[in-house]
Amino acid sequence: MQHIGVIGAGNMGFALIRGFVSSGKSLGEHIRVFDVDQTRLSVLKNEFGVVPVTTLTDVATTDTEILIVAIKPQIMPAVLDELASHIGETKLVISIAAGISTRTMLSRLSQRARVIRVMPNAPAMVGFGAAALCKAGGADQKDMDVALDLFSAVGVAVAVDEKYMNVVTALSGSGPGYLFPIMEAFTDGAVRMGLDRVTARALTVQTFLGSAKMAETGASFSELKDRITSPGGTTIAGLQEMERAGLRGILMDVIEAATNRAQELDKD
Numbered sequence: 001m002q003h004i005g006v007i008g009a010g011n012m013g014f015a016l017i018r019g020f021v022s023s024g025k026s027l028g029e030h031i032r033v034f035d036v037d038q039t040r041l042s043v044l045k046n047e048f049g050v051v052p053v054t055t056l057t058d059v060a061t062t063d064t065e066i067l068i069v070a071i072k073p074q075i076m077p078a079v080l081d082e083l084a085s086h087i088g089e090t091k092l093v094i095s096i097a098a099g100i101s102t103r104t105m106l107s108r109l110s111q112r113a114r115v116i117r118v119m120p121n122a123p124a125m126v127g128f129g130a131a132a133l134c135k136a137g138g139a140d141q142k143d144m145d146v147a148l149d150l151f152s153a154v155g156v157a158v159a160v161d162e163k164y165m166n167v168v169t170a171l172s173g174s175g176p177g178y179l180f181p182i183m184e185a186f187t188d189g190a191v192r193m194g195l196d197r198v199t200a201r202a203l204t205v206q207t208f209l210g211s212a213k214m215a216e217t218g219a220s221f222s223e224l225k226d227r228i229t230s231p232g233g234t235t236i237a238g239l240q241e242m243e244r245a246g247l248r249g250i251l252m253d254v255i256e257a258a259t260n261r262a263q264e265l266d267k268d
């Protein structure tokens with residue numbers, strides 16, 4: 001059972017805590033949480049029985065071995081500076097901040113700080129997360145295994161070279177933020193054609209779930225697409241519109257733009 005300190009109890013702090021507790025990886029009473037917003041602490045205390053603490057020092061000096069930093073990239077430097085004096089090399093520091101490199105983290109903490117950079121995603125809260133991890137400074141393979149084990153409890157977790165962290169951020173970190181509007185557009189399209197919204201929504205969600213399950217088998221995306229596409233049928237008529245609009249190019253541009261933005265965040 002992991003004892004964890006969490007700094008930042010926003011969307012992602014909440015998602016991870018929910019995932020860790022519901023997967024049995026930790027107990028609410030073993031999780032200490034610090035957030036500048038008291039209402040967030042109350043929400044998490046009521047929901048999962050976590051232990052709220054009132055200062056950064058409290059969460060940093062507690063006996064928890066792992067400290068997860070789940071705050072916005074823009075305030076990471078200031079918070080790391082404040083943490084530096086408390087933790088040295090005693091704790092494993094896991095950052096989930098988009099764009100913030102381990103180089104920046106080590107320069108703020110200490111060159112031998114045990115640092116792991118993770119890019120998780122919001123579906124961790126329902127056990128279907130996708131996370132990529134890399135280590136730096138004094139973090140050894142044992143630290144990496146601990147982190148991989150933790151994030152595996154809430155989905156898929158893989159080790160990657162840090163040079164790929166920004167594209168992972170664009171793909172799986174931001175990915176849900178692109179998929180929900182696409183799902184909404186599918187539903188709206190069906191509503192436009194006269195289907196009621198409740199039915200349209202239910203069929204949209206199941207279609208995404210089912211398609212992901214089919215893709216999970218490892219078959220190529222184009223082979224899967226061909227299986228749905230009858231000669232002279234409905235799917236090919238829709239695909240022609242998709243290709244005419246350049247949807248694939250647009251989605252590739254989306255990943256490129258988000259990757260570039262992640263790169264910029266380290267300099268903001």
Ligand SMILES: NC(=O)C1=CN([C@@H]2O[C@H](COP(=O)(O)OP(=O)(O)OC[C@H]3O[C@@H](n4cnc5c(N)ncnc54)[C@H](O)[C@@H]3O)[C@@H](O)[C@H]2O)C=CC1
Pocket residue numbers: 007008009010011012013034035036037040070071072073075079096097098119120121122173174
């Ligand atoms: N939202 C997402 O789906 C994902 C977010 N991330 C990363 O997770 C991090 C957090 O993002 P969100 O949870 O979406 O943001 P959020 O804004 O929902 O949560 C951030 C929390 O940090 C708190 N906070 C602000 N200053 C603080 C301080 N000095 N000390 C302690 N707490 C403080 C805020 O009150 C807030 O509750 C970001 O770095 C983001 O890049 C990574 C993967 C996915």
Ligand SMILES: O=C(O)[C@@H]1CCC=N1
Pocket residue numbers: 098169173174
């Ligand atoms: O939008 C963002 O910057 C964060 C990182 C990945 C998902 N949300």
